[in-house]
Amino acid sequence: MTGQLIAVAFFGLAAIGFGAGVFLTRSMVRSALALLAAMAALGGLFLALEAEFLGVLQLMMMGTEMTLMAIFMVMFMMDPGGLGQMEMTHQKRTARAAGRSGAWPRPGWRSGPGGGGGPALHQRPSCRIAPWGWRSWSA
């Protein structure tokens, strides 16, 4: 169990790191290949979770798909090499808040001995969710 946890944590952290790298780099080929690396790390994560077929299939499909994405990035971006320092983002605050609401575990949320308190989640007052989900706790 511990070995599996270490493997899951390793591949998971790699996937998160490369996934963040997708939107942090300015070079489009690096961006697409970072996405590829994140997806390959997910393949490793599947292998760590003992889904052998899915892991190998993920490695195979995403390798092709993300490399093809690289050439489309170079074709369609105005600044594929990232040397022109172009601004490529908009609505940053909304996006950041929405992303955080998707990613962050809510305060007071922890896994019980039964493997996570799913039903109890709705009853906790601290977890009442605003329409966009982030207003109550992102401050």
Add this chain to the structure above:
Amino acid sequence: MTPLLAALLVGAALFGIGLYGALSQTNLVMIMMGVELMLGGAMVNLVAFWRHLHPEVYAGQMFVLIVMTVMALEAAVGFGVAIARFRAKGSVEMEEAAELRG
């Protein structure tokens, strides 16, 4: 921390990163990359729940196969839209794609 919880945290983080990217990027292809990351996060959850709740039911793996197919289709359709848009307008910047705004 159990492997299930670790995998779910990874899925949530990837979903969040993908959502941020899909909302913040102006280019269609970058938006598609954000969507791919979100689908990847969903796949992690599916595999983790299959593994730790019902490892004997292979329908869980079928779900993941369907999500993978959706990812491939999303890429194909997205590239098709991108090529059509680029031929018609000369760019795939989504800030300029406001013709349908009422």
Add this chain to the structure above:
Amino acid sequence: MRSSASPRSTSRRGSSTDERNARHGRSRGADAVDGLWLALALLAGVYLVAVIEEWSATGRVRPAVPLLAGLATLGRESLVPRRSDRILFEAAAPLLLGAALLAAAVLPLAPGLIVADLATGALFINAALVYVVVALVMAGWGPDAAYAMVGGWRFLGQLVAYGMLIVMPLTAVAMRAASLSTTAIVASQAALPNALAQPLGFVLFWLAALAVCFLPPFDLPTAPGELAGGVFGEYTGARLATMRLARLALILTLAAAIAVFYLGGWLGPVLPPWAWTAAKTLAVAAALLGLGRFVPRLRGEQLLAWGWQFGIPLALVNIFWVGVTLLLV
């Protein structure tokens, strides 16, 4: 990764007989002697492929040339181009080598003599070969050079042409063996090798293998005489040596894959199993390197048109044919 002690994993392989479990147990606990033999076989194979490549180019067998040429390349200065994308430039050659070696890891040399006898071996080799393309795209984009980039993107187009022709013939092979494990695939060819049972798939996989290791007539990314070196053009010294070594390992891997999937692997009379695999692999490597030189190079759009208009329908016919023969015989 998958612990065999887990109670859940025992019921996961549908057709696992005692014999297969025993083999899995032996291959997982592969001792150091087996590992040493496999490493030696790999090194010897790569060297012999280098000798064969020299023979196919010059027509002379000179066993010392690869060693001397490798030492000479290692001794030269290894330049880094200006304004290169350093990460991609440096990572390309190790990634190409790693992809070739990972693909070789699931190919058996003899019964039990295999690095990793995965239950998904035939799929894993596809997954590993995809990263050849990734490595070449990185090598094309990394050095910030026009010819290299043209070569890298050309190979991506080549992937679109040959990608399905790697997967679909292997589907038919796995259908006959009723397994994705490479050892089970070899065992399924005891009566008749796949090259005779499904000749269409054999030809298609052969052509796709030529395209994977970008040998003529599918050598679009390097394109001698046209692209000034192509993807390898900006690599010098030790980096070029790594690149060439990876390319040789790739050719060896594809030759071994053809031998295992279509020519019956270790099966054969009189000689020991490893000798049969080695002989078949080297013969296939010589044919891969030698025959293509008599065919003119295909252009990218010709390759795509042939791959999609003829290759994929023929691969579907092959799957259909194998399915019918499996039902009738």
